[in-house]
Amino acid sequence: MTIKEQCINATKELVEIAKLQAGDIFVVGCSTSEVVGSKIGTNSDPDTAEQIFEGIYSVLKPLGIYIAIQCCEHLNRAIVTERKAVLGAERVNVVPQKKAGGSLATVAYSRLEEPVVLEQIKADAGMDIGSTLIGMHLKSVAVPVRLSVNKIGEASLVCARVRPKFIGGERAIYNKDLM
Helix, strand or coil: CCHHHHHHHHHHHHHHHHCCCCCCEEEEEECHHHHCCCCCCCCCCHHHHHHHHHHHHHHHHHHCCEEEEECCHHHCCCEEEEHHHHCCCCEECCCCECCEECHHHHHHHHHCCCEEEECCCCECEEEEECCCCCHHHECCCEEEECCCCCEECCEEEEEEEECCCCCCCCCCCCCHHHC
């Protein structure tokens, strides 16, 4: 199975499990170095990034779900997304590059209709390809999700969805559809 096909399958599965809908935000952190079998941060690969972006975006865009790509640590894990996903959010001024932002963020910045970069976002679900630590960009409360796809290329795949916080005490009743 190709990297693009792995991304398509994983994205479809996570969208279904997380019950995502139009307007939700799907964050992706990715080390293309890890995907091609190298150590994180050592072998950024734009061609691999293209396959990953196309696979994930081809599932999300028709559903009206916004993609948010996490930059690498050289840009403090900033986020590339579409302006309409974050109207009114405070933007930062940087253009991701292969070695400062990472290959996937660079591809996203070039492919999204009206890209913006933010310092942070609070997404509804996320995909971490190659141990890039996306937790800071998920809403509370993050819930781990195990998919049938557990690797993209050579990189480990860890996913999460979010649920609303439980409030109240022993008398509280919770909506099972939100769990």
